[in-house]
Amino acid sequence: MTMDPRDLPPAAEYVLRLLDPEDEAAFETAMRSDRALEAEVAAWLRHFEALNVEFPEESVRRSVKTRLMERLFDTPRVTEPIWRRVWLWQGISLAALTLAAVLGVQSLTGPAAPPGSAVYVSEIVSETQNLRLLAAYDPTRGELKLTRTAGGAPSGRVLELWAIRGDAAPASLGVLSDAETTAVPLPEAFRDPAGLILAISEEPPGGSTTGAPTGKVLALGEAVAL
Incomplete structure (x- = not known):
């Protein structure tokens, strides 16, 4: 990424779980009635999805x-x-959880x-x-x-x-x-x-x-x- 993390929009911060609990709750409330905001979250999810590749899988004993x-x-x-x-x-x-979160929020509209x-x-x-x-x-x-x-x-x-x-x-x-x-x-x-x-x-x-x-x-x- 070339973007300064301080310039990330709220949707990107939400996907990365950078919002504090109060701001995160307020963002989810807003997303329930704003389909454009849901689409923005999905877009940022796709943008960050490749970051998962850097983390190796760990198997349970x-x-x-x-x-x-x-x-x-x-x-x-x-x-x-x-x-x-x-x-x-x-x-x-991360990808599955965020997509499921969007699905869950959509179900509550x-x-x-x-x-x-x-x-x-x-x-x-x-x-x-x-x-x-x-x-x-x-x-x-x-x-x-x-x-x-x-x-x-x-x-x-x-x-x-x-x-x-x-x-x-x-x-x-x-x-x-x-x-x-x-x-x-x-x-x-x-x-x-x-x-x-x-x-x-x-x-x-x-x-x-x-x-x-x-x-x-x-x-x-x-x-x-x-």
Whole structure:
């Protein structure tokens, strides 16, 4: 960049998280009713996206994955342990988080959100990056909006969405359609992002009949409040 950081416009400072909390909150309030400002944020996001290339990816230790997958999914039904075939998220990328934030803000430009509700997002991604979905919770409709940005279900199979909180067993949120964008009604129990994990498994047509994942768990994501 040749621009003096002191001359950056508010939209660029917002993308780089340089605004103080009060200014950031005021900016997000303004963005909810200003589509031009949303577009400016998206443009700055694309401008800064290449900065992510400078940071190497860090993998979670295998022991952490093992303990988590044992706790969440109990004993797998397949010979190969499930945690050896599933990658745990490395965190939401700057690009995905900012785009999801814009999506979340756009969803609130309609009716007012219920008191105490919160927008949250999750990047649900596989180890190889060949399956990736962006999820944003819309409290005005009680829906989780999912946008598939890469990959799909294996031939003859479907993708099923699961929600996990704490030590509870995975709860199915339904089978995802083949459409790029899907809206899933979200039960009250999963409208708070604290400790919430979203997972995608591949299942037979119609989805799991056991109330638990029966096929491979392909992707995982952690809910992050905006």
